[in-house]
Amino acid sequence: MSNYVKLDINNGIGTVEFFTEQSNSLPGDILKKLADTITEAGNDPEIKVIILKSGGNRTFCAGASFDELMAVDSPENGKKFFMGFANVINAMRKCPKFIIGRLQGKAVGGGIGLAASVDYCFASKHSAIKLSELALGIGPFVVGPAIERKVGLSAMSQMAMNPDEFYDPKWAHQKGLFGKLYDDAAALDKAVNQLAEKLAAYNPEAMAELKKVFWEGTEHWDELLAQRAEMSGKLVLSEFTRNFIQKFKDK
Amino acid sequence: MSNYVKLDINNGIGTVEFFTEQSNSLPGDILKKLADTITEAGNDPEIKVIILKSGGNRTFCAGASFDELMAVDSPENGKKFFMGFANVINAMRKCPKFIIGRLQGKAVGGGIGLAASVDYCFASKHSAIKLSELALGIGPFVVGPAIERKVGLSAMSQMAMNPDEFYDPKWAHQKGLFGKLYDDAAALDKAVNQLAEKLAAYNPEAMAELKKVFWEGTEHWDELLAQRAEMSGKLVLSEFTRNFIQKFKDK
Amino acid sequence: MSNYVKLDINNGIGTVEFFTEQSNSLPGDILKKLADTITEAGNDPEIKVIILKSGGNRTFCAGASFDELMAVDSPENGKKFFMGFANVINAMRKCPKFIIGRLQGKAVGGGIGLAASVDYCFASKHSAIKLSELALGIGPFVVGPAIERKVGLSAMSQMAMNPDEFYDPKWAHQKGLFGKLYDDAAALDKAVNQLAEKLAAYNPEAMAELKKVFWEGTEHWDELLAQRAEMSGKLVLSEFTRNFIQKFKDK
Numbered sequence: 188m189s190n191y192v193k194l195d196i197n198n199g200i201g202t203v204e205f206f207t208e209q210s211n212s213l214p215g216d217i218l219k220k221l222a223d224t225i226t227e228a229g230n231d232p233e234i235k236v237i238i239l240k241s242g243g244n245r246t247f248c249a250g251a252s253f254d255e256l257m258a259v260d261s262p263e264n265g266k267k268f269f270m271g272f273a274n275v276i277n278a279m280r281k282c283p284k285f286i287i288g289r290l291q292g293k294a295v296g297g298g299i300g301l302a303a304s305v306d307y308c309f310a311s312k313h314s315a316i317k318l319s320e321l322a323l324g325i326g327p328f329v330v331g332p333a334i335e336r337k338v339g340l341s342a343m344s345q346m347a348m349n350p351d352e353f354y355d356p357k358w359a360h361q362k363g364l365f366g367k368l369y370d371d372a373a374a375l376d377k378a379v380n381q382l383a384e385k386l387a388a389y390n391p392e393a394m395a396e397l398k399k400v401f402w403e404g405t406e407h408w409d410e411l412l413a414q415r416a417e418m419s420g421k422l423v424l425s426e427f428t429r430n431f432i433q434k435f436k437d438k
Numbered sequence: 439m440s441n442y443v444k445l446d447i448n449n450g451i452g453t454v455e456f457f458t459e460q461s462n463s464l465p466g467d468i469l470k471k472l473a474d475t476i477t478e479a480g481n482d483p484e485i486k487v488i489i490l491k492s493g494g495n496r497t498f499c500a501g502a503s504f505d506e507l508m509a510v511d512s513p514e515n516g517k518k519f520f521m522g523f524a525n526v527i528n529a530m531r532k533c534p535k536f537i538i539g540r541l542q543g544k545a546v547g548g549g550i551g552l553a554a555s556v557d558y559c560f561a562s563k564h565s566a567i568k569l570s571e572l573a574l575g576i577g578p579f580v581v582g583p584a585i586e587r588k589v590g591l592s593a594m595s596q597m598a599m600n601p602d603e604f605y606d607p608k609w610a611h612q613k614g615l616f617g618k619l620y621d622d623a624a625a626l627d628k629a630v631n632q633l634a635e636k637l638a639a640y641n642p643e644a645m646a647e648l649k650k651v652f653w654e655g656t657e658h659w660d661e662l663l664a665q666r667a668e669m670s671g672k673l674v675l676s677e678f679t680r681n682f683i684q685k686f687k688d689k
Numbered sequence: 690m691s692n693y694v695k696l697d698i699n700n701g702i703g704t705v706e707f708f709t710e711q712s713n714s715l716p717g718d719i720l721k722k723l724a725d726t727i728t729e730a731g732n733d734p735e736i737k738v739i740i741l742k743s744g745g746n747r748t749f750c751a752g753a754s755f756d757e758l759m760a761v762d763s764p765e766n767g768k769k770f771f772m773g774f775a776n777v778i779n780a781m782r783k784c785p786k787f788i789i790g791r792l793q794g795k796a797v798g799g800g801i802g803l804a805a806s807v808d809y810c811f812a813s814k815h816s817a818i819k820l821s822e823l824a825l826g827i828g829p830f831v832v833g834p835a836i837e838r839k840v841g842l843s844a845m846s847q848m849a850m851n852p853d854e855f856y857d858p859k860w861a862h863q864k865g866l867f868g869k870l871y872d873d874a875a876a877l878d879k880a881v882n883q884l885a886e887k888l889a890a891y892n893p894e895a896m897a898e899l900k901k902v903f904w905e906g907t908e909h910w911d912e913l914l915a916q917r918a919e920m921s922g923k924l925v926l927s928e929f930t931r932n933f934i935q936k937f938k939d940k
Binding site for chain 1: 573577590591592593595601669673678679
Binding site: 320321322324325326328331339340341342344345347348349350351361418422425427428 | 787808809863865866884887888895898
């Protein structure tokens with residue numbers, strides 16, 4: 188199966204699903220499609236509430252595409268790549284509708300950024316999370332603000348400083364990243380659909396105002412995340428990251 | 439027994455108690471009396487610390503008076519009603535003395551706003567909470583800032599998006615809304631009194647400065663909560679809310 | 690053994706250790722040395738990551754030196770003393786390197802301020818915490834911002850209003866002050882060293898940028914903590930505190 192982003196509409200519920208062959212890690216073209224599809228769903232009057240999910244039954248999202256990280260050859264290209272994540276987060280932030288996340292499995296790096304940018308996130312008991320950026324010589328700069336907004340500074344900085352450590356779903360639940368945990372995909376889907384159906388029947392005006400309220404204080408994120416993308420784009424060219432990639436290639 | 443707000447003063451402890459016959463839900467006149475009484479207690483030099491409680495041994499506060507919500511017939515009247523909650527929260531915020539909350543039972547909607555605006559809240563194991571506004575076609579706009587200040591964005595938004603779900607006292611304790619939980623009213627009262635007596639004996643100057651420090655960054659709430667009251671006042675007239683009320687009346 | 694602050698450098702890891710004979714409570718000269726040593730370690734190109742620890746195997750830090758608090762005889766001297774804590778916190782905040790905390794035991798008052806100002810804190814199961822300031826007629830004004838930044842307003846204000854209550858390490862862990870807890874000093878040291886070694890090998894540029902990101906929004910703390918030191922310096926001369934000290938002396 189090749190990479191895709193698709194949007195299904197059913198009874199007022201818009202389901203955005205992305206998939207890539209590399210554990211749902213995200214290259215630039217899929218990031219662009221994802222941002223565009225979220226914006227499209229936000230503007231579609233038929234859609235009252237959005238579900239964000241990924242394909243397959245294992246990893247929710249492995250973060251940035253490693254191939255594309257390796258291919259970065261200038262600070263400009265680096266910034267451009269990381270802007271892909273910034274654009275997805277900003278699309279979710281500005282979307283006038285609630286977005287429900289559905290995590291079937293692990294989220295790594297930028298994948299945690301997606302989970303943190305939905306308005307309510309359901310996860311399975313397989314959804315361990317790892318903020319791996321520092322191990323690659325960069326940092327969770329673009330996704331940091333979204334993660335900190337949901338889990339607070341302590342939990343965000345703890346993950347960032349322990350880039351090879353997986354934090355289990357219970358921890359993520361306790362810190363507020365996940366609203367509820369489920370044992371298997373069937374229970375997870377049932378809960379996601381139940382909430383989506385309820386929300387699709389509530390007052391859209393009230394939900395649009397609530398969405399604004401939830402994101403109050405993030406009006407500067409267009410600029411902030413662009414600065415952060417520049418930071419990551421520069422660091423990805425550092426000697427440390429180049430050596431890391433070289434070792435990885437030599438394997 | 440008819441509705442009341444009363445203030446008792448004993449050994450430097452001012453106890454503000456409100457009661458209404460509808461599960462301590464709050465109509466405009468009681469909200470006004472409550473705000474005024476808190477301000478009065480704050481200005482009374484005899485009082486060193488304030489306890490906020492409600493009458494009866496069941497629900498702490500069921501939120502806004504449903505009768506008054508139903509009677510709103512213009513955006514101006516709507517705003518005026520919701521300003522009742524804004525004024526209580528602002529009175530608690532500006533009160534130069536610590537306020538201890540005593541929750542014997544459930545808090546719903548605006549009731550959570552009261553619990554979140556005290557400086558330290560004790561609760562019984564019956565004190566489940568529900569942020570029900572969205573189910574009525576409105577949202578927790580006026581009480582949102584006070585709740586988010588105490589429990590963070592994740593927990594506040596989770597409750598707001600699940601307006602028919604009760605969250606148990608342990609959850610509220612874990613999220614920081616309740617400082618401590620007790621098995622029954624006797625244990626609850628003992629703990630509340632113990633803390634009040636201790637605080638009444640500490641340095642009033644130090645407590646007044648600490649109170650300011652706790653509320654730093656909320657200086658704009660007079661305006662913010664007024665905007666929020668306007669938002670709710672408008673939404674309460676929406677078709678969604680009118681239909682909801684009609685269905686309720688038809689029962 | 691007399692009071693000291695020392696800096697050891699080993700394989701890129703700079704270990705700052707302080708000790709005083711009064712349960713590691715901090716007089717002005719040790720506070721100054723501590724701030725200077727942290728700044729020195731931050732500037733030393735040999736050092737990639739810093740560990741902050743205290744001597745002895747019991748209390749991590751008992752807060753302000755009681756003798757020096759008692760000796761304060763003017764608001765100016767009071768402010769000067771509390772600026773000692775402000776300067777240590779600001780030195781940790783501005784240090785371009787990650788600081789790992791190692792708590793072998795209790796932290797009281799200003800000691801919690803130190804624990805809250807490291808970037809990641811490991812603690813033993815003996816590390817109960819108490820924010821005792823209000824019992825002395827003052828308040829946790831200087832350390833408050835650092836503590837609130839890590840544990841949030843609810844937990845900070847709960848501790849501040851219960852100045853004679855020890856909160857156990859599990860509570861501090863749940864609130865985000867401690868990243869991980871260990872049963873004994875050996876396990877604690879192993880974990881601290883393991884993280885320090887890993888961090889010492891990561892990209893220093895990325896860590897310096899991350900450190901800035903962690904402390905974003907605290908750029909006004911030079912002024913804020915100075916105002917707070919003035920507040921404490923004034924209150925320490927209040928009748929309440931003078932009586933408290935007199936009673937203590939009479940024992």
